[in-house]
Amino acid sequence: MGFLDIQNVTKSYGNVEVLHRVDISVDEGEFLVLVGPSGCGKSTLLNMIAGLEGISSGDIAIKGRVVNGVHPSKRNIAMVFQSYALYPNMSVGQNMTFGLEMHGVPKPERDKALAEVAKLLQIDHLLDRKPGQLSGGQRQRVAMGRALVRDPDVFLFDEPLSNLDAKLRVDMRTEIKKLHEKLQTTIVYVTHDQIEAMTLSTRIAVMNKGFVQQLGTPKQIYDTPANVFVATFMGSPAMNVVPARVRVVDGVPHAAVTDHDGQEQLLAFSQANLAQWDGREILLGIRPETITDPDGADRKSRNVVALRNMIGVTEPAGSDTFVTMTLGGRDAVARMRADVTVRAGTRFDFAVNMEKAVAFDPKTEERIEP
Amino acid sequence: MSAATQETAVRTGAVTRVFIYGLLIVFALFYLMPLFVMLANSLKPLSEITGGNMMALPQAWTIEPWQKAWSSAQIGVEPTGLRPYFLNSILMVVPAVAISTIFGALNGYVLTKWRFRGDSILFGLLLFSCFIPFQIVLIPMAMILGKLGLAGSVPGLVMVHVVYGIGFTTLYYRNYYAAFPTELVRAAMIDGAGFFRIFWRIMLPVSGPITVVSVIWQFTNIWNDFLFGVSFGGQSQPMTAALNNLVQSSTGVKEYNVHFAGAILAALPTLLVYIVAGRYFVRGLMAGSVKG
C-alpha cells in the first residue's frame, strides 16, 4: 500500500462514465505526472483526489486513510491551479497565509511559515503587492507558495505552467523539479505536455479517454510503450508506427516493410519471440532518433540495420536535421546529426537501431511483449 | 470603444459637429425645463405664480415654501408637513434595500458556485417575479401581511419590497458571479474556508460594482413606489403617498410653490444616490450583463 492510493476509482456524470477503474498507487516522495490529451479525465481525477469532485465508485486513500467523503480542507492536501486562483482582493502575503488562518494557526506561526516559503521561492519582496500587480511567473510562484506554506501530505498541480510563455515555462519546470528534489514531497501533477511529463516525473500515468493506458517510469513509458497510443503520444517528434510483416529468415524474425519504391526491405528484430508471428501483419514502432545516418548510429547497440530509402523532405532544426521518408506506405521521420548532407529526392543509406524497435498487434494495438 | 468614438468625432466635419452639439443642447434644455420650473416656483411667493408668471425667475426670493412643505403643510388632516413621512420612507427604504441586496448576493453566490439539481429552474422562477405587475400581487400580499400582523406598518412595507426586489437583485448578482472564476472558490475550499467565509472574504470584496447597481436600482424603485405604499402603509405612509396627499389636499387654496418644494424634497434622495454612486452604475451594469 502506498502513500496515496487510488483504488478502482470511476467517475460518472449522469450516465456517462468519464473515468474507468483507475488504479494508481503513489509512494511517499514520488512525483506522479498524469498526462494525456484534452478531455481524457486528468483534471477530474486530480479534483477527486482533492475532494472537489465526488467519487462515483472505488476508494481514494491518503496515508492509509480512506478520504472519499472527507472535505477538501481536511485531507491535508494543497493544490496549484492552472489559473493560479489567487484571491484578487488580498495581498500576496494574505493569499499565502489564508489557508493557515482558516485552519486556526496563530499569527506568529503564520508569519514564520510565510517568511520561510517566501525566501525559498524568492518572493519576499512581493508580499505586500496584490496579485494584479504581478507578472505571470510571479503569480505562479505565489500560487506554489500558497501550497507550500501549508506543508501538506500531497501537492496537486493542475497544468500549472500552461499559462506561461515558452521560455518561462522551461525555467519554472526546472524550478519545480529542484523544489521537489529539495523538499521530497509527494506530488501529483497534471499536464498535457509530454516533455513536462518526461522531465519532471518519477512516474507517469498516460491517460486516454478515461483509461490509464500505462503507468510507469519515464524510461519504461518511452522505451516500452504499452500500446500505439502511448507510443505516439509520448516523444517528439512522435514514434513512427508503420505496417510491416514478420518474416523469419535463418531463424531470425525480420520486419518486412515497403520502402519508397514499394520494395520490401528486411529489418532484423532483436526480439526473438516475434518468430511466432511469422507471415503475419504487425505494426512496427521506430522512434525518429533510432533512424540515423550510419555514423550517427548508437555504438552500444548490437543490432543496427541498414535501410536504403528515398529522402522525402529535410527539415534542419539547428541541433538536428529531420528527414521524412515513405515507409510501409506512411510518412516516417528520421533524426540525423545536423551536419550530415542530405538532399531531398536522393537515396540515402539510413541506419536503424532495431534494438529499440517495438512491435504492436495491429488488432489490439497492444505492444507484443518480448 | 471610447477611442473609436473619438476617431469618428475627429473625422466628422465642423458643420456636423455644430449640428450634433446643438441638438444635444436642445434636448438637455428640454429635459432640464421641468426641474427649472419646479426650482424657480418653489422659491417664489404664491402670488407670483397665481399672477401667471410660471416661467420667470422669482422676483422676491423665499425659502418659506420649502419650510412649509417640510414641517407645517397640511397632509390629509394633520398639519405635519412631509417630515414624518420622509422618516417613514427612510425607515422603509434602508432595511428593504439592505436586506434585498444581501439576499440577492447570497442567491447569486449559491446559484453560481454551489449549484444543485434544479437550480436553473429555481432561478427561472425567481426571474419570473421581475415580470409580475404590482397590481396582481396586491390582494394576496394584503392577506399575507394581515396573517403576519404586519399590515399597515413599516416592517410590512419592508417585507413587501424585499420580496418584490429579490428577483432583480438575484439576477444582477447571479450574472456577475457567473463570470467570477470558480477556481477561486475551490482554492478557498481547500484552504478551509466554509460557505459564509468564502462569501465574505472572497466574493463580497470584489462585488463593489454590482452592489452599487443593486443598491441604486432597489433604492429608486422602493423610494419611488406609490402603490404598495398607499395600499399597505396604513398609518406609516411613505413620502410618495404623503406627497400625493399634499398636492390633492382639497382645503384652502392650492399652494403650488409648496407643492413644487415638496416634490423636489421627495425626489432628492434618489438624486443624491445617483450622484454619489451613478458613476459605478453603468460600469456595474455592463460588467453584469456582458460577462454573464
Ligand SMILES: Nc1ncnc2c1ncn2[C@@H]1O[C@H](COP(=O)(O)OP(=O)(O)OP(=O)(O)O)[C@@H](O)[C@H]1O
Ligand atoms: N460537470 C461535467 N458534466 C459532464 N461531463 C463533464 C463534466 N466535467 C467534465 N466532464 C467531462 O469529463 C471528461 C474529462 O474532463 P477533464 O476536465 O478531466 O479533462 P482534462 O483531461 O483535464 O482535459 P484538459 O486537458 O482539457 O484540461 C471530459 O470529457 C469532460 O467533457
Ligand SMILES: [Mg+2]
Ligand atoms: Mg484539465
